[in-house]
Amino acid sequence: MEAAMSCHFIPTYLLQHIIDNTADDDHHAALCRSTLQIDDRVRQRRRLVDHGPAADADDARRTVYTAANTEDLPGTVARKEDDPPAGDAAVDEAWASSGQIWDLFADVCQRQSVDGRDTPIKITVHYGRDYDNAFWDGQQLVFGDGDGVIFTRFTKPMDVMAHEFTHGVTQYTAALTYQGQSGALNESISDAFAAICKQWVNGQTAEQADWLIGEGLFMPGVQAKALRSMKDPGTAYDDPRLGKDPQVGSMADYDNTTDDNGGVHINSGIPNRAFYLTATALGGHSWDQAGPVWYRALTGSEVGADTDFAGFANATVEAARQLYPDHADVADKVRQAWATVGVLDADTAPAAAGSGGAVGAAVPTVAIRRSGGITGVSRSATIDADSERGRRLSALLDQTDFSRLASSPPRPDRFVYTVQYAGQEITVGEQDLPSGLSAAFRTALDES
Known part of the structure; x- marks a missing residue:
């Protein structure tokens, strides 16, 4: 099963x-x-x-x-x-x-x-x-x-x-959890093999390829060349109806957010670019060396459900050593690609999305933020805690024992709510919210 x-x-x-x-x-x-x-x-x-x-x-x-x-x-x-x-x-x-x-x-x-x-x-x-x-x-x-x-x-x-x-x-294989860095890896690995397959069908080398994902998906007149760019994350589209491509391509720009299950669609640009850099540094076809290295890492014992960027990066370096023991330059180029995007050389890893804890002195507002879903667009509302609506919402929050709520694993494309009130910050998935509180959150966002 x-x-x-x-x-x-x-x-x-x-x-x-x-x-x-x-x-x-x-x-x-x-x-x-x-x-x-x-x-x-x-x-x-x-x-x-x-x-x-x-x-x-x-x-x-x-x-x-x-x-x-x-x-x-x-x-x-x-x-x-x-x-x-x-x-x-x-x-x-x-x-x-x-x-x-x-x-x-x-x-x-x-x-x-x-x-x-x-x-x-x-x-x-x-x-x-x-x-x-x-x-x-x-x-x-x-x-x-x-x-x-x-x-x-x-x-x-x-x-x-x-x-x-x-x-x-x-x-x-790895069954990467759809949350935070492991979720972004889940998305990125799909993009990597999508790019390999496109190049394989077209007979292109890594240098010849455009490294675009979803090219041709948009209708004429839409200001978009594709859904994502592995070569240059954040540049695939910029259209009034779509907004600007929000992907990042370096740990320096890592979006340490609770939105979108920890930014799985946004931060996947970082390992995407690492794969592009690896494939072009190795030269030739992406399915000859870069692809087998990524697949070996995905199916090896070092990668599991909660593996983060650094863990996967180290697994790819080790996979390169195992696959090409007589060619140390392969592992070196893999490591350099991850260093270029700031994963292996980062001083500190981004913190995991929090699920509670103090955020400082209490403020006279109730702030609600909803993230995640398929597109990852967030919505927020800030309510005066002394208003009638704010008092009703505060009462509901006070009646809820968040420590006793079920805490199911993050699920692909489900909403995540973060609420700040009375000096606290609480993050909970929509599937775990009591129905009354869920309805109150939706109403607050709809009326904001």
């Missing part, structure tokens, strides 16, 4: 930014709200998954289904092994790109399927209506058609498939 991990391609902060920067009656804002609502229903279906024994060699490696713009999974079979092209762009794109990432892991890493046991993969396209996302839900890959205004169909850039497939690989 493996814990199912639901990972979405579009971060919450991006969809929320679009909603917050368009009129309430704007059609595209409504589509983004619909995507967020669908994603929440997907998260509610998360459960433990048992894939059973390995598939027979003669079994189909993959099957593409269509949900026909519903949310029913897996849907109706649209293409299977030995079928001719379906004539449906999304179906045929998903078929091609799923074969490419399958073959990359098989040829480069000697890994069959996400679990390494040759288990067949299910892929569903045409999920939802105007759905602006793609995700691995713990047992299959799912792709929306986009809204046709900002996003095109999510099967179009082949590296979206590679990114989501790699989330499945991570689930069955």
